[in-house]
Amino acid sequence: MGEPRRSFLARVAPELVRLAEAEPEREVCGFIVAAEDGGLEVLPVPNVAGDAHARTRFELDPAAHLALFRRLRLEGRRPVALYHSHVEGGADLSPVDRERMVLDGVPVLPGVDPVVIAMRSGKAEEVRMFTWNTRIYSLREAWTPIPGGEVESGVPGAKSKAT
Ligand SMILES: [Zn+2]
Numbered sequence: 001m002g003e004p005r006r007s008f009l010a011r012v013a014p015e016l017v018r019l020a021e022a023e024p025e026r027e028v029c030g031f032i033v034a035a036e037d038g039g040l041e042v043l044p045v046p047n048v049a050g051d052a053h054a055r056t057r058f059e060l061d062p063a064a065h066l067a068l069f070r071r072l073r074l075e076g077r078r079p080v081a082l083y084h085s086h087v088e089g090g091a092d093l094s095p096v097d098r099e100r101m102v103l104d105g106v107p108v109l110p111g112v113d114p115v116v117i118a119m120r121s122g123k124a125e126e127v128r129m130f131t132w133n134t135r136i137y138s139l140r141e142a143w144t145p146i147p148g149g150e151v152e153s154g155v156p157g158a159k160s161k162a163t
Pocket residue numbers: 084085086093094097116
C-alpha cells in the first residue's frame with residue numbers, strides 16, 4: 001500500500017466541488033470509497049429529499065445506497081467518507097447533521113467520516129472533513145479552491161516529496 005502523496009481532500013475535493021456546483025439548488029450527497037491499494041473514488045447517491053427540502057437537507061436514496069454497499073462488498077472496497085453539500089451555509093456540520101450521524105453516543109456509520117462542501121451563490125467556498133473523536137465529530141482537514149475560480153488539483157510541493 002503506497003503512502004498517499006496528497007492529503008485526502010486534495011485528492012477528492014475537486015470532484016466534490018464539480019458535483020456540488022452542478023446542482024447548486026440542492027444538497028448533493030454520496031460516498032467516498034477506498035480500494036485496497038488506497039485509491040479513492042467519489043460515488044454520488046441521489047438526494048431524494050423533496051424539492052421543498054433539498055436546499056437544506058439530504059436523504060440518501062435508500063435503494064441506491066443499498067445497491068452501492070452491496071457492490072462495494074463484492075469489489076472489496078469500503079466507504080471511508082459520506083459527503084454532502086450546504087447550498088448556502090458554512091462548512092461546519094449542522095446540529096441536524098451531528099444529530100443524525102450519532103446514535104446513543106456512537107457513530108451511525110463507524111469509520112465513515114463526514115465531509116461537507118460549503119457553497120455560496122452557486123460556488124464552492126470550502127470543503128471540510130471531520131472525524132470521530134471519542135465523543136464528537138471534530139475537524140480533520142479543510143480545503144479551499146484557489147481564489148479566482150480555478151480549483152486546486154494538488155498540494156504545492158507535494159511532488160518534490162514523492163519518492
Ligand atoms: Zn449538513
